[in-house]
Amino acid sequence: MNFTLFDLKIVEYSFFITAILVIMIGLYGALVKKSLIKVVIGLSIFDSGINLLLISIGYITSGTAPIFSPALVKDMPLTLENIKKLSEGMVDPVPQALVLTAIVIGFGVTAVALSLVIRLYRHHQTLNIDEIKNLKW
Amino acid sequence: MNMIYILFTLMFGGAILTFLAHKVSGLLRDTLFVLTVLASTVLFYTKIHTGDTVDFSISGLSLQWGINAYGRIFSMIVLGLGVMASFYSVSYMKGKERLGYFYFNFLISLMSMMGILMSHDLVSFFIFWEMMTWSSYFIVIYNGKNVQRSGINYIIFSALGAYAMLMAIVMVYAHTQSLMIPDMMQAFPFFPAAYKIWLPILFLTAFTVKAAMMPLHVWAPDAYADSPMAYTSVFSGALSKMGIYGMIMVFVTMVNYLPDDTWFRETIAWLGAITAIMATLWAIAQDDARKLLAWSSVAQLGYIITGVAVGTPLAMLSALFLSVMHALFKATLFMAVGAIEKQTGTTKFTEVTGLIRKMPWTFISSLLAIIGLAGIPPLGGFVGKWMLYESLINSNHYILVIAIFFASTSAFLYCYKFLFGFFLGQEEKEWEHVKEAPALMVLPMIIMATLLLVFGVFPGIVLKPIDLGMQTLGYSTTAGTFWSMSGLFNEWGNQIMMRPLAYAIGGTFLFFLIILTVKGFKETRYVTTKDISSSGEVPLEHENLTFSEGFYQPFLRAVCPVMKRRMMTYYQGFGQGMEAFFDYLRRVYSGNGQTYAIYVIVFVVILLLFKNSLFG
């Protein structure tokens, strides 16, 4: 298993790089695109990027999911040592719990945003964000 | 409970009760108003003695109220004028709207002036100062939509001053950990050099705003002219004196300790003199009695400021004496204008003439006041001015004397204009049915005019408390009395000034008055005011052809180069510039949600770029 490719930093960080790129692309969409729907799409892509970042920070190389499934604990007494040994090979569950919450929250915000988009369209008959600025200064 | 608390409770409670009583009945309201003022005056003079103090503390700040001899001088002005003006206003304000509001603010401003005099610590001083500002502001804007501009000017300048004072106060507090004024006085010589310069400047900014000194005077004429005359008497007579009160304290406690205080004193003195000159010229140019008196107030305060700034014991004495006198005669004059306004509905010289027979009492009292103002013996103004000149000459301020003298002489011009415009001149059909003002309005005027005469003849009555007050301030006297320094008071006694001279002048004056009046009755030929044609000048349609139109045109033409530049235009230009700048600046709130989001990213990037220097 001694591929030279593995030694390159880029491989190790590919998750981070992807996450950052996705964040950048999402932000670009949110900051530049004129259509309100595109803006919301951009924000939700941003959200995805952050979620990926969170999960990959919790990852441990060749770790297992943090679930003590029957297959994992079968014929093994549930002593502290055993559990400790098992848990060392597990990925960090905390970021997963956080992302779980974050996804649901992100969905809630997206839903509200889209309902606002519908309202704005009803009111202005356009989705161009540059034309929706009755309130200024 | 201490009497001082009772005094303030009485005034404040009286104010609120008056405000509430407005809803119930007019009579009750008026009664309560007058009673509050009277009761607190009586309480103050009978139960509160010099040296009484009360201590208390608010959120860890220890504060003190009390009264000293120096405050008593001014309390005389405040309460005396308060009583007079309260009687006057009951009659003057009859039938006007929002009287509860007016009386409430009237009482609050009286209370806050007393508070200023009685606070021994800087915080309550500032609180009362601000209360005085807003209560007087609310009265300035009482007259409706047209006077809002003067109100805003007033509040801007007052707030400027107040904030300067607040800054000075916190500087002192941070440095001495104490808010007591005596502590500040004691600690001042040991302050750092920068503080020593800045503290007087900041304090003086606050006080000179109220005292309407030159670059900060622009609010004063409008505010004096636009508030109801019943209050203007207090406003110009007493409230502006609070500025003088503060200035004197600053000069005594701070400027004296400046390493090189001459330039400081000279600057302020000259500013005072310039104020006096310019305001006099402007007063001459006015056609509205209220405006004229307002400018004249500014001019008079200019003399007082000069006196304060020069700061020799005699100058200080004259400034304090002039303060009292100015309060008396200016209040009388404003009241007279109020009476005329009440009876005729206008205060323009060009519209009202010949009231001498319709309103004799008003005439007499304003005549006395005018004489006092102009500084003609035997009235009070003369004594004050004489002492001022003398002190200036003694301290080698010769040019200043000339300036003051010029202003003082020019003052004759507007005095005459006032007298002539309203009272002399021809009677007109239009004003045929004008009656003398109600007794309640005339009486305070008469009383004050009489007092003016009395104080002019017996200046010792006033000078004695002033003397005591100055000793409190730290002026020590070797001769026992300060006025013995003046050549005016001769060996006939330190209380009675030039009695024979006074009798002689008074006698002559009365003689001519009687002669002329009698003669006037006999020989007057009546034509209408519209009968006059001015030679050479083609009158415009709208001009009412009275003598009062363009009264001092030649004189004004002569001095017009000086009057061309008005301070106000600079301020306005500054204001407009600021507004344009604000308008430009607020465009950062572009209204586009995306732009706001970009700001967020810009902010992040800026923080990231400078993270090392920001959060090193």
Place this chain on the structure above:
Amino acid sequence: MIYYLILIFFLLLLMIGAAIYSIVQKDLLYAVIGTGLISLVLSILFLLLQAPDVALTEAAIGVALTTIIFIITIKNTVRFEDEVYQKKPSKTEAK
């Protein structure tokens, strides 16, 4: 192992590509499908990163619900991004 890596790289690239696609695409419906694709890829990646719970959530919420809500919005408004530049002749102007 190498296949595993190739799969991961493929998924990551697919995700970036889908993101770019959904930003660039003028037809909002396709763009939304692109977002759905991102979520799908993301949920597979979560699975590969040993986060099955999150993967399940992302699959259900990101792929199904978010996309549907976007589609409903597009149905209610306009489908093409270009359309936002010209105002529709207003039939019911803002009340």
Place this chain on the structure above:
Amino acid sequence: MKMKKILVISLLAVFGVYLAEVLFKLDFGRQFFQQGVKDFYLITSPIKLQVANTVTAIVVNFRGFDTLGEVTVLFLATTAMGSILYKGRHQLGERTVLFSGSRIVTTGSRLLFPAIILLGAYVFIHGHLTPGGGFQGGVIIATGFLLMLMAYADYTVSHVVLSVVESLAGITFATIGLLGMLHGGSFLQDFLPNGSLNDLLSGGIIPIIYIAVGFKVGAELTGLIYTALNEKD
């Protein structure tokens, strides 16, 4: 316009570079801290709580308060959406018909619907044993309803029923929290016997909360979609 693009791209580039610079200091696939809360969670969850799925244990037990907040967020999102799109008492819009379902679609949906609901229920009941839980199960249930709503143009869901289910589930969650407080002294305290690892009836209050959450999320999301679908101008 061009300027704005260039500006945004350069800003994002700077931002990305800084983010990457810091993130690259982390070794991917390794734990970056000596001692974190996760070790405690990983050990306590199977031993004390008898919960196989540690994520569930964290979401519902250790950080159950977050979950309460999260449920509230969804609840609020539904309310917010209803409030934002609300047009007045008498003018509810018609359904937006996404697809006019053909017979195959309708029949297929009807066949699939019970299965999906069952799957959802399974997912949230087994939340503490296998991946998944209340949220996932709830979302799956909501997709089932979504399927029906898409297939049948006239499929209606009773708002009243939805809101009753939602409220009851929410109340259950909060009440369990308060019961824990009465019982053990702190909010959301586990007060039920824990059972043994990998049993269905294990993990104390976790299954109950997850069932409540499942119902709540299912009802909320269905309501949310229904609100959005009823929107037509």
Place this chain on the structure above:
Amino acid sequence: MVGSPVLFIAVPLLAAFLIPLLGMVWKESIRILPGLVLLYMLVLAITLLEQVMHTGTIVEILAGWKPPWGINLVFSPFTGILATLMILMGFIIWIYSYRFKNVDFEEAKKYFILFMMLVTGSVGIVLTGDIFNQFVFIEITSISAYALTAFYKHRDSAEASFKYLMVGSLSSMFLLLAIILIYSQLGTLNMADIASKAHLMKPEFKILAVIFFIVGLGIEAEIFPLNGWVPDAYAQAPGPVGAAFAGIVVKAGVYALIRIIFTLFDVSGTHQFLIVIGLTTMIISEMAAIRQDRLKRMLAYSSLGQMGLVLVAFGIGTEEGIFAAMFLLINHAIGKSLLFLSGSYLVYNSADKYISETNGMGKFLPVTSFLFALGALAVVGMPPFSGFWGKFFMMSAAAHANMLLIIALILSVSLIELVYYFRVINRIYFYKKESHITPKKPTVNAVIAMATLGVIILIIGFYPDLISGYLHQASQALLDKGKYIQDVLSTGQLLTH
């Protein structure tokens, strides 16, 4: 004992879930229940505050796990005062809006649920001792705020709300980034734990986390370049909601920012940064405020300026400064809410809310106008009303810290503030009413609510000792980081079965 801090969150959540059910049975209950809940919370808050002042910080552990592992709520003098203030404001605003949307049941139901959640979310932000939990509460608050901003249908409210949402979701993303940066370094989410371990973080992570926190929370705390949404949202939201934004939501944002800066990290330069950013916020927003011709926008900009002042006061960093900041905070909450509440009756007629609509209202709406004037005087800092004390303490704290230039700047900005408030007061009392405007009399409950605020202003103005003792304790509590860490980490024991 009436209860424990968690009931501040649990009871309103329970009530929020209950309202739709009860509403089916008894329609009036949707109005009454939130009030009862808020009243209960108020009683609880005051009781707990009294207790905390004597016995020290209450740390409540949740789910039976002691702090680094479980979530905890911290009811210290500092957070307690803020929570009490928020609940008080919430209750008063509830009184004010009791008859809101009287005819439309559905709308009213949503309004009350969202409003209650707005208050609860803010209280949660203040009380929680866990950064991720704080994030959840921020989201609760934000979503309620988005919905409430867009509440009126026939205005540009959706636009305002969308701007808010755009910036707000960026904010939550940055918060998540910051949280994960911290977690990746320390493996914990508990504030006290982070604070005690902060020195273990690599500096670049720490600084990046601080920056992301400042951006994310700065949006909630409305610091300068991040506050474009504020005037729109404040102006377009219904009057009581505007008051709630100014009186409740901003405070939570400021609290979160302060907590991060004072307790979590020991990064140098943050205090100076607070001062700089506070001054910038204050100057620019006051300059924008003076040029407004719409009342609510003016109030919103003014609110921004005041919060800038609060940040400056916090940035001074001494105990005095924090005391002053708390005083200013309370004054701002009360005064600005009063302005929003009374102001919305003064410009009741149109959606545009021009200042000229207030012309001559003094005659037609005497009580409302009077209270507006009182609020304006208090906010400007005129003695003897409550605002003065805050300003004075702030100034003297700055002077002690030798920041004279800052004092001068603040004072000159206050001058601007004074001018535009007095302009409005002049219009109210001394201009002629425009003929097409029909004044709307405030309802009884609205008058009660506004009068309560007015009375509070007067009481604090004349007797600041009423709160200053509490505030001193609060500022000590904020500054004493070690005690906070110790209080949190030593509480409770691992509860086992």
